[in-house]
Amino acid sequence: xxxxxxxxxxxxxxxxxxxxxxxxxxxxxxxxxxxxxxxxxxxxxxxxxxxxxxxxxxxxxxxxxxxxxxxxxxxxxxxxxxxxxxxxxxxxxxxxxxxxxxxxxxxxxxxxxxxxxxxxxxxxxxxxxxxxxxxx
Amino acid sequence: xxxxxxxxxxxxxxxxxxxxxxxxxxxxxxxxxxxxxxxxxxxxxxxxxxxxxxxxxxxxxxxxxxxxxxxxxxxxxxxxxxxxxxxxxxxxxxxxxxxxxxxxxxxxxxxxxxxxxxxxxxxxxxxxxxxxxxxxxxxxxxxxxxxxxxxxxxxxxxxxxxxxxxxxxxxxxxxxxxxxxxxxxxxxxxxxxxxxxxxxxxxxxxxxxxxxxxxxxxxxxxxxxxxxxxxxxxxxxxxxxxxxxxxxxxxxxxxxxxxxxxxxxxxxxxxxxxxxxxxxxxxxxxxxxxxxxxxxxxxxxxxxxxxxxxxxxxxxxxxxxxxxxxxxxxxxxxxxxxxxxxxxxxxxxxxxxxxxxxxxxxxxxxxxxxxxxxxxxxxxxxxxxxxxxxxxxxxxxxxxxxxxxxxxxxxxxxxxxxxxxxxxxxxxxxxxxxxxxxxxxxxxxxxxxxxxx
Numbered sequence: 001x002x003x004x005x006x007x008x009x010x011x012x013x014x015x016x017x018x019x020x021x022x023x024x025x026x027x028x029x030x031x032x033x034x035x036x037x038x039x040x041x042x043x044x045x046x047x048x049x050x051x052x053x054x055x056x057x058x059x060x061x062x063x064x065x066x067x068x069x070x071x072x073x074x075x076x077x078x079x080x081x082x083x084x085x086x087x088x089x090x091x092x093x094x095x096x097x098x099x100x101x102x103x104x105x106x107x108x109x110x111x112x113x114x115x116x117x118x119x120x121x122x123x124x125x126x127x128x129x130x131x132x133x134x135x136x
Numbered sequence: 137x138x139x140x141x142x143x144x145x146x147x148x149x150x151x152x153x154x155x156x157x158x159x160x161x162x163x164x165x166x167x168x169x170x171x172x173x174x175x176x177x178x179x180x181x182x183x184x185x186x187x188x189x190x191x192x193x194x195x196x197x198x199x200x201x202x203x204x205x206x207x208x209x210x211x212x213x214x215x216x217x218x219x220x221x222x223x224x225x226x227x228x229x230x231x232x233x234x235x236x237x238x239x240x241x242x243x244x245x246x247x248x249x250x251x252x253x254x255x256x257x258x259x260x261x262x263x264x265x266x267x268x269x270x271x272x273x274x275x276x277x278x279x280x281x282x283x284x285x286x287x288x289x290x291x292x293x294x295x296x297x298x299x300x301x302x303x304x305x306x307x308x309x310x311x312x313x314x315x316x317x318x319x320x321x322x323x324x325x326x327x328x329x330x331x332x333x334x335x336x337x338x339x340x341x342x343x344x345x346x347x348x349x350x351x352x353x354x355x356x357x358x359x360x361x362x363x364x365x366x367x368x369x370x371x372x373x374x375x376x377x378x379x380x381x382x383x384x385x386x387x388x389x390x391x392x393x394x395x396x397x398x399x400x401x402x403x404x405x406x407x408x409x410x411x412x413x414x415x416x417x418x419x420x421x422x423x424x425x426x427x428x429x430x431x432x433x434x435x436x437x438x439x440x441x442x443x444x445x446x447x448x449x450x451x452x453x454x455x456x457x458x459x460x461x462x463x464x465x466x467x468x469x470x471x472x473x474x475x476x477x478x479x480x481x482x483x484x485x486x487x488x489x490x491x492x493x494x495x496x497x498x499x500x501x502x503x504x505x506x507x508x509x510x511x512x513x514x515x516x517x518x519x520x521x522x523x524x525x526x527x528x529x530x531x532x533x534x535x536x537x538x539x540x541x542x543x544x545x546x547x548x549x550x551x552x553x554x555x556x557x558x559x560x561x562x563x564x565x566x567x568x569x570x571x572x573x574x575x576x577x578x579x580x581x582x583x584x585x586x587x588x589x
Contacts, residue, residue, distance in 0.1 A: 015359060015395060017352065019404035022177070022570055024269035028402035030395065055511035059272065064408050068424050068437070069398050075406045078272050081508055085178050085455060085567045086273070088495040088529035091504040100505045 011102035012117040014040060018098040023086075025079040025094045027101045030071040035112060037070040043106045049074050052100055056081065074101070138321045139168035140314050140338065141371040143219075144202055145345025147174040151201040153345065153369045158206045158215060160371060160385035167214030169317035172202060173310050173343040175220045180307060181281040181452025181566040183224030184256075194225030195232065195304075204236055207302075211242055216296055216320075218313050222249060222304040224282065229304045230585035246587070248300035250291040252580030253307040255283040259577050261451050267570035269406075276567050278454030285449040285578045288414030289335075290326065292316025295582035303582070307450070309413045311339025314372070322376050329440030332416035334378025337423065337438040340411070341382060341400055345369050348382060348400040349431075350390030363389025368431075379436045381428060392431045401425070410441070412448070417441040446572035455567035459492075459530040459537035461544035461560040465552065466523040473552035474498045474524040480551055481528060484543045492532040492540045499525040525557075531565075538562050 013036040016029040029044055031037040050061045053076055060077040080094045081087040091097075108114065139161045143154030154170060161168040174196045187194030196202070199221045210217050222229040226249040237245040255261070261283050287305075289312035295303045297320050305313070315335035318324065324331045341348050346367045354361040361367070368388025374380040382392050401420065405411055411418040419439040428434045465473040478496040485494060497503035498513060500522060506512040530540040541560045548558060583589075 011358070015355065015399065017347075017399040017403055021404060021406075022267070022270040022568070023273055024406070026402070026404060026406060028399060028405075030398050030402075032395075055507045055509075057507065062407075066402070066408055066421060068422060069401065071398055071402060073402045073405060073408055077269065082273065083270075083568075084176075085565055086531075088458070088493060088508055088531055089504060089506075090497060090499075090527060090529075096504040 006108045006114055007105045008108060008114060008117055009102065010044065010104040010106050011099070013106065014102065016098045016102060018095055020080055020084060020093045023078050023080050023083040025076040025097060027074045027076065027098050028071055029074070029101060030069065034070060039106055039109065040072055041065065044072055044104065048104060049076065049101065052104060053079050137166070138318060138374045139164060139166065139371055140317060140342060140374065141168070141170045142173070142342045142345045142369045143170045143206070144172040144174055145343065145347055147176060147179055147196055147198065149174070149345055151198055152205065153367070154202060154206045156385040156388050157369050157371060158209050161215050162209055162213035169216040169218055169314070170206070170210065171313040171342060172217070172219030172221050173313055173345070174198070175223055175307060177450055177568050178452060178566045180224050180284045180450065181568065184282040184452070187225045192228050195223045195229035196221035199229055199232060200236065203233060204240070207233070207236055207245070208240055208242060211245055211301055216300065216317055217302045218292060218305070218317060219303070220305045220308055220313060222306045224306065226251060226304045226306050227585060233302055233304065234586050245301050246299050247302045247304065247585050248295035248298070248582045249585055250287070250295060250303060250305040250308065250580065250582050252291070252578060253284045253287045253305070255285055255449060255573065255578065256280070259283060259449070259573055261449070261571055264571045264573050267448060267572055270569050273569055276453040276455070276569055278567065280451060280453055281566060282452040283449055285447045285573055286414055287447065287578065287580050288312050289315035289319060291580045291582045293319040296320035298582070300582070300584070309415070310343040311336040311413055312415060314339030314342050315415055318374060329416050329442065330438065331378045331440070333418045333438040333440030334380070335374070336413055336416055336418045337420070337435065338372045338374055338380050340418070341397065341435065342370055342372055344400060344403065346390060347403065348396055349384050349392045350396055353396055353399065359395065361389070361391055365389065378438065379434065381432050381434050383432045392433055394425045394427050394433060397425045397433045397435065412444045414443060414447055416443050445575065447575055447578055449571050449573045451569050451571060453567045453569070455565035456531050457534045457537040457562060458565050459541040459560070459562040460527065461541045461558065462525055462527045463544060463547055463551070463555045464523070464525045464557040465555055467521065467554070469520050470522050470524050471498070471501070471518060471520045473554065474526045476552045477526050477547055477555060480547065481543055485540055488539065490536045490540050492530040492536045494540065495529045497527045499527055503527065534562070
């Protein structure tokens, strides 16, 4: 059985954090669940991240893969309008930019339903799927 | 096992976070350490400026709020306090700590300072290589304020072995704040690179405080954090083999799970196989994080390679001036009025030939994701009615920046209809550029303050 292509924001299947050093930004992207990891590897590429930041004039994007963490780390050069001490932006650190990355559209493979991606976690620390343990 | 907690993760952190950490370590009855990381890339230059104005200033402004609640409990429970809160003036910070101790009836507290990071007048920075991440920044034109090398854990460990109960540093590599006490406690060999890597990893995960225990993490409905007004700062329970469990004090808010640890593990990391520190090159690629209980995550797999030949040094310069000014438009057609305000200011700056760099954001449309040229704003198609705030930023010499900011104020009478709530601010900036300095030019040491040499 086939279905139409279903696209969700990366935010539905991954989380992450941004950090800055000088004019260099890094953003990590971490799969919420093991079945999302191949989607990250296939679709969250250096080219797709470079396109998100094209208006910032980035000069280089490097992707590092961390399979043991099911995480990607992107290093994005010249993304910060000069960095924390030079930028005229409100967010001179670029701390908000993890959510620019998490807005990237990704296509779900046929075996993953959109309902699988609506991560709701009122008690994250007790949900084994979410990475915690239930020891109560 | 050795317990190290975090009391602060940046200059400006919560001032009441350290108490539950100290209480938990003290309750375990085996001593330990608590670290304070309060220096950012430009903090040292700001500290140097403060020190020039007042020789007793230039250290962490919140020091007198961070330490009084915990100093006595730390001294009584063999918990070493290690902090880079010395910033540009570690000796003045040490004097302040001794004064706090005296005020609390704690005579004879042994306070050591670590020095050698300050390279002003010692190194010709222009003759050194610029760090590659800053290679495209324009050459700074202002006077040098500060040059500080990121130094390693060795002088911290030596100070603790010599009996220090408080160790005050200036610039050190952030993870060294934890590696120092670990080496002092376990007697690790500096040449055992995997142990240096393990201690550095513990320090890396601790040094931003609550960022590993539920701070900077909450995303409601996706990543919920319990009691975020009461986040428990992290404590690492480190074994002699360098593996550790990250946890936090009972009864505190926040959470420690594999997601919080993974986000912080890769925070401000570039090549995960080569996180460069003065003590070791840390390889994170085989690191594993496993939840072993509620708010307990075991971290294993750090590997070490030889430390780099050079030390990173941050150079702080006087930069240009930054002016910011904002004005609000709300209600019917607010977006068009806000956009007109942007156009008017652009025209006014051109008409008066003000030599400033500038940027305008209409907050409520797209702001922090945009570039200075407003590429995303130009594509924005949103509601004309709404509640928008226009924020202008100007860079340049002070007179031109002040004139540009004054133009925003003039929108009150001369701008679009119904503009209100102007706020304006003009201040000097410090710029930083990082260089790589040969180790042979940096000599570090510790000494005790308030004691006969």
